[in-house]
Amino acid sequence: MTRRLIVEPRGLSPWWLKLLIPIGSVVAALILGALFLALTGNDWVEVYSKMVDAAFGSERGITETLVSATPLILTGVAAAIAFKMLVWNIGGEGQLIFGATTAAGVGIWLSSSTPPFVAITAVVLAGAVGGAFWASLSAVPKVYLGTNEIITTLMLNFIALNLMNYLVLGSFSPWRDPDATQFPQGRPIIENALIPQFRLRLDWGLFIAIAVAIIAWFVISKTRSGFEYRIVGDSFDAARYAGIKVPQKVLGTFLASGAAAGLAGSILVAGILGKMDPRSLDLGLGFIGIIVAALARLNPIAIIPVAILMGALNNAGPALQSIGVPAATVQILQGAILLFAVGGEFLILNRIRRPERPAEEAPADVEVSAA
Amino acid sequence: MNESVLMLTIMAAIGLGTGIVFATVGEILAERSGVLNLGVQGMMLVGAVMGFWATFETGSLWLGVLAAVVAGAAFSIIHAFNSVTLGVSQIVSGLALTIFGAGLAAFIGRAGANPLIGQPSRAVFQPIFPEGLAELPIVGPLIFGHDALVYLSWIVVAAASFYLFRTRPGLTVRAVGEDPASAEAAGVNVSTVRYVHVMVGGGLAGLGGAYFSLALVPSWQDNPITAAGWIAIALVILASWRPWRALWVAYLFGAAGRLNFTFQTLEINVPAALLAMLPFVLAIIAMIVLTSGKRARLLGAPAALGIPYYREER
Numbered sequence: 001m002t003r004r005l006i007v008e009p010r011g012l013s014p015w016w017l018k019l020l021i022p023i024g025s026v027v028a029a030l031i032l033g034a035l036f037l038a039l040t041g042n043d044w045v046e047v048y049s050k051m052v053d054a055a056f057g058s059e060r061g062i063t064e065t066l067v068s069a070t071p072l073i074l075t076g077v078a079a080a081i082a083f084k085m086l087v088w089n090i091g092g093e094g095q096l097i098f099g100a101t102t103a104a105g106v107g108i109w110l111s112s113s114t115p116p117f118v119a120i121t122a123v124v125l126a127g128a129v130g131g132a133f134w135a136s137l138s139a140v141p142k143v144y145l146g147t148n149e150i151i152t153t154l155m156l157n158f159i160a161l162n163l164m165n166y167l168v169l170g171s172f173s174p175w176r177d178p179d180a181t182q183f184p185q186g187r188p189i190i191e192n193a194l195i196p197q198f199r200l201r202l203d204w205g206l207f208i209a210i211a212v213a214i215i216a217w218f219v220i221s222k223t224r225s226g227f228e229y230r231i232v233g234d235s236f237d238a239a240r241y242a243g244i245k246v247p248q249k250v251l252g253t254f255l256a257s258g259a260a261a262g263l264a265g266s267i268l269v270a271g272i273l274g275k276m277d278p279r280s281l282d283l284g285l286g287f288i289g290i291i292v293a294a295l296a297r298l299n300p301i302a303i304i305p306v307a308i309l310m311g312a313l314n315n316a317g318p319a320l321q322s323i324g325v326p327a328a329t330v331q332i333l334q335g336a337i338l339l340f341a342v343g344g345e346f347l348i349l350n351r352i353r354r355p356e357r358p359a360e361e362a363p364a365d366v367e368v369s370a371a
Numbered sequence: 372m373n374e375s376v377l378m379l380t381i382m383a384a385i386g387l388g389t390g391i392v393f394a395t396v397g398e399i400l401a402e403r404s405g406v407l408n409l410g411v412q413g414m415m416l417v418g419a420v421m422g423f424w425a426t427f428e429t430g431s432l433w434l435g436v437l438a439a440v441v442a443g444a445a446f447s448i449i450h451a452f453n454s455v456t457l458g459v460s461q462i463v464s465g466l467a468l469t470i471f472g473a474g475l476a477a478f479i480g481r482a483g484a485n486p487l488i489g490q491p492s493r494a495v496f497q498p499i500f501p502e503g504l505a506e507l508p509i510v511g512p513l514i515f516g517h518d519a520l521v522y523l524s525w526i527v528v529a530a531a532s533f534y535l536f537r538t539r540p541g542l543t544v545r546a547v548g549e550d551p552a553s554a555e556a557a558g559v560n561v562s563t564v565r566y567v568h569v570m571v572g573g574g575l576a577g578l579g580g581a582y583f584s585l586a587l588v589p590s591w592q593d594n595p596i597t598a599a600g601w602i603a604i605a606l607v608i609l610a611s612w613r614p615w616r617a618l619w620v621a622y623l624f625g626a627a628g629r630l631n632f633t634f635q636t637l638e639i640n641v642p643a644a645l646l647a648m649l650p651f652v653l654a655i656i657a658m659i660v661l662t663s664g665k666r667a668r669l670l671g672a673p674a675a676l677g678i679p680y681y682r683e684e685r
Contacts, residue, residue, distance in 0.1 A: 040482045088462050090409075141659050150409070150462065151605050151658055158598060162651075166644035276576040287470060294463050328477035328593075337412075339449060342464045346457035365560025 006355050013348045021348050022295050022302075025340035026309070033333045036327070047325050054319030055312035067272060073209040074264035075289025076296065076303040077216050078131075078313060082257035083206060083290075084220075084298045085233045087250060091138060091153025092261040092286030094160035095131040099262025101175070101191070102130030103269045104276035107189025108174055109340030119193035123270045124208065124263065124320040131262015132255040134160060139254035143247045149254075168278050174181055175276050186275035195271045205267035209307075212260060216300040229253065288314070291338045297348075310334065380626055380633045382512055383452050385521060388618075388625030390415070390582035390596065392524045394603035395610060395617040397575025403535060404512075405548040406567035407677040409465025410450050411576050412600025413472020418443040418577025419474040423492060423584040432494045435585055436578060443577020444570040454599040455562050458679030469600065477593045485561045492589035496520055496582075512672060520582050524618075527575065531614040541590060548673030551680040561680050576600065583651060607652045609661070611670035624650050 033043040055065045071177060075092045082089035089095075106126040110119055137156055141147035167175040169184045177187040197203040198264045215327055220226040232239040239246050264285060273280055296302035317327035394411050401408050408414075420441030426432055431480060446468070453464035480487045496518035498505060504515040535541040546554040553562045584597045602624055610616035627650040631643050661670065 036478075039477075042482075083463075084611070090462075090466065137655075145659060147659050149523055149609070151608060152655050154601055155605060155655045155658075158601070158651045159648050159655075162644045162648040166642055166648075170644040171641045284470075287466065290463070290466055324482035326478045328474045328481065331470060331474030332478055333474075335469075335474050338463065338467035339453070340469060342467055343453050343457055344458050345459045363658075 004064075004355070005352050007350050007352050009349060010351050013278060017348055018297060021041060022297065022306075022341055025295065025337055026343050028340045029333050029336035032336050033329065034178055035057055037329070038330065042325055046323065047320060047329065048323075050319055050323055051313070051316035051330075054316040060200060061315070063200040065308065065312045065315045066206055067201050067203075067311070068314045069308040070206045070209045070271070070332060071264035071268055071285050072288055072292050072307035072310050072314075073213055073303055074260050074267070074305050075286050076292030077213050077289075078257045078260035078264070078286075079290045079293035080296065080298040080303060081216055081220070081253055081260070083293060085229065085253045087139075087142075087254050087257065088150045089135065089138070089153050089257050090150060090287075090290065091156050091258075092264075092289045093137065093257040093284065093353050094153070094157035094286070095134045095261035096265040096268075096286050097157075097160040097164050097281055098134035098265070099131035100265030100269045100276055101160070101167065102133075102262070103127035103251035103266030104175055104186060104189055107193040107269065108187050110190050110193060111191065112190045114190065115329055116192040119190060120195055120270060123189065123193045124195075124266045127262045127264075127266020127269065128259040129262070131265065132259040133202055134262065135254050135258020139251055139258070140298070142254070143251045157286070164276065164278050164281065168276055177275070179319055186273075186277050188275045189269065193270055193315035195267070197271075203271045205271040208267060210304055212263065213300045213303050216260075220300065261289070264289075283314075288334065291334055291341075295341045376633060376636050378512060379636075380629050381622075382516065383629040383632070384622045384625035386587055386625065387628045388621035388623075389521050389524050390587065391599050391603050391606065391621040391624060392618055393527060393579030393582060394576045394600060395606045395621055396527055396614050397572035397579070398574075398603055398607045399610065399612050399617060400531060400535075400568045400575070401545070401572035402676055403548045403612060403673055404544050404565045405551060405673055405675040405678065405680070406451070406454050406565050406569050407461045407465065408447065408450050408454075408468070408569060409462060409604060410468025410472065411465075411572075411603050412596070412598070413469035413475075414443045414446050414573045414576035415468060415470045415472075415580035415583075415596050415600045415603075416476035416594065417446045417580070418583040419580030419595055420487070420591070421480045421577070422581030424479065424487060426585060427490065427493050427591075430493050432496060432585060435494075436581055438583035439577040440574040441577070442669070443580065444574035447569050447573025447576070448566075448659075450573075451566045454490060454679065455565045455569070457679060460474070460680075461677050473594065480591050480593060484657075487591040488593070490591055492585055492591075494585070495589040496586035501624060518586055520578075528614045528618045535614070543612065545673070548675055549669065553596055553674050565680075576603070579603070602650070602654075605658070608672075609654060609657050611661075627653065646680040 003222050029101055055061055075096060078092045085206045089125060103123045107123040110122060116342045134156060138149045138152040141152060142149040162166040168186050175186055195203045195205050220229060228244045229249060232244060232246055236246055238266060268281065288310055292306050294301055296306040313330045317330040320329055321327050380390050394415055398408060398411055418439035421442035422435040425438035426435030450464050450468050453459050454461040498516055500515035507512045535545065543559055547559060547561050547564045555561050580596055584591065588595050606617060606620045606624065609620045631646045634641050
């Protein structure tokens with residue numbers, strides 16, 4: 001005899017479960033990936049050891065993993081702070097690209113004699129402003145007209161991408177390098193605006209990203225404004241009764257989210273790229289940021305290690321091709337991790353137990369557990 | 372405008388729009404039952420690669436179509452489980468489906484000693500009517516100039532519209548999307564209805580994907596559908612959840628995608644990248660004008676869209 005299991009919401013979830021489920025999601029995705037690799041005739045042990053080696057096996061591997069993680073910390077924070085308030089900003093992609101566009105614009109326009117500190121600050125902040133502006137194109141209609149932000153942020157991703165392609169590949173705009181006659185590419189920003197690298201290609205942008213994550217955590221959990229933010233995230237109605245101006249909070253969160261994604265763009269431009277490079281900015285970093293945020297359960301501090309994990313995966317992809325395994329393995333793993341993480345949320349939020357039953361049915365219970 | 376240029380544009384619009392029509396109608400069915408599935412792009416890609424693979428192995432186009440439909444529907448079960456059985460965030464689950472599906476398609480296309488990547492399809496959907504009919508002025512190409520999947524898409528649109536608005540099961544679906552608790556009280560199994568419609572949506576998305584890999588660009592590449600899945604999600608809203616409107620807006624999008632060539636033929640010089648942007652700009656403007664706030668409800672947005680439903684304990 002089968003009985004329906006009883007599912008009931010937990011009031012408070014234990015801390016170990018909040019840690020166990022994300023880790024379990026990664027393990028489950030790796031197991032699924034191994035099965036898939038084995039089914040397609042690949043040696044999964046070889047593939048996974050190659051990935052670990054590429055991501056962490058050398059100084060170059062480790063620094064490249066951190067280089068890949070830097071923008072993901074920022075797009076992860078962007079997704080997390082928005083999702084926590086039920087603002088479905090899936091336009092991190094477009095905000096990153098438009099942030100890169102404004103950052104590169106400022107970095108090209110500045111006089112080459114601008115002092116480095118001033119130049120770097122200007123370029124990096126320009127990206128944040130650009131990202132916030134791009135987010136405002138969805139945020140303002142959402143807050144004042146009620147327009148669904150899922151679709152508008154999504155559409156703006158493609159608009160930003162095409163705009164970037166137009167500026168660098170499709171026209172002779174100031175963003176395009178006039179000296180590159182063979183293959184069009186972005187014009188380099190002034191040298192003084194480049195963020196210094198301190199270990200191979202790894203630059204100080206990593207610490208800007210970590211600082212943003214810590215600031216996001218601090219503002220949300222330690223300030224009055226963050227307290228109000230959490231109330232809005234829990235319930236719009238409760239926030240309204242508490243006298244919180246919900247539309248302004250939603251607007252502010254949306255813009256901050258866009259600014260974080262835009263920062264990811266400007267740190268790429270002022271960091272490893274040095275120019276607006278369409279091929280290196282169209283890698284789905286905004287979408288991977290959503291995976292990072294979900295796996296970190298929207299906690300800005302947890303985003304840092306999770307972004308490093310995703311950066312490691314991204315970094316390992318190209319290495320797989322050298323042993324004849326498609327780089328898309330990485331994408332499968334990332335997608336599977338997100339699927340397990342989102343499904344695992346059910347186990348964090350709910351308790352599943354057997355229904356209590358009358359004593360006379362006890363023998364049936366023994367049979368069930370024996371089977 | 373030159374008549375032949377206009378005709379070429381219309382024919383191209385139908386070609387570029389047909390894959391999107393299937394996916395949009397599929398998403399309309401899922402959303403009408405109350406489930407938002409942002410995994411359309413992933414489901415289309417899985418359908419595109421499985422359809423291409425099946426045709427590549429068997430030489431049969433219709434086995435390819437069958438494989439695409441089955442693969443898309445099977446793949447969508449993941450989303451149905453997350454959003455119906457577990458009741459977790461439909462938005463994140465759908466995005467995960469897209470990332471997972473894109474990875475799967477790219478992997479399958481490149482796996483093995485003799486990968487599909489770069490291979491032309493062994494068979495391609497061709498216009499089905501004799502050339503004489505298609506050469507009739509104007510109506511010839513418009514009515515007789517298409518491949519079988521275009522006609523199938525018209526049948527799917529008509530059938531979906533009839534089903535949703537003229538049949539009792541269709542009424543049930545809309546009730547589930549509007550007010551699942553009342554539907555359940557009236558004896559409807561909300562979970563079953565949602566599972567079925569998410570899977571039908573997945574099957575149609577898979578079919579839409581196969582249109583790209585077996586008819587429009589019949590050779591395998593990592594992503595033969597570009598952004599068609601995302602466009603379909605936007606078109607559901609522009610079509611206000613109605614299948615016939617989905618057909619027209621998908622063709623409009625197809626025409627916009629073709630404008631580049633049209634302008635070139637007419638010797639009007641507009642940068643390609645700016646034209647590529649146009650459909651998305653139009654979609655946003657239309658969204659803001661047509662669907663903001665309460666107007667979305669008047670248009671026909673299902674009231675329970677995206678909201679998990681938990682059956683009351685009895």
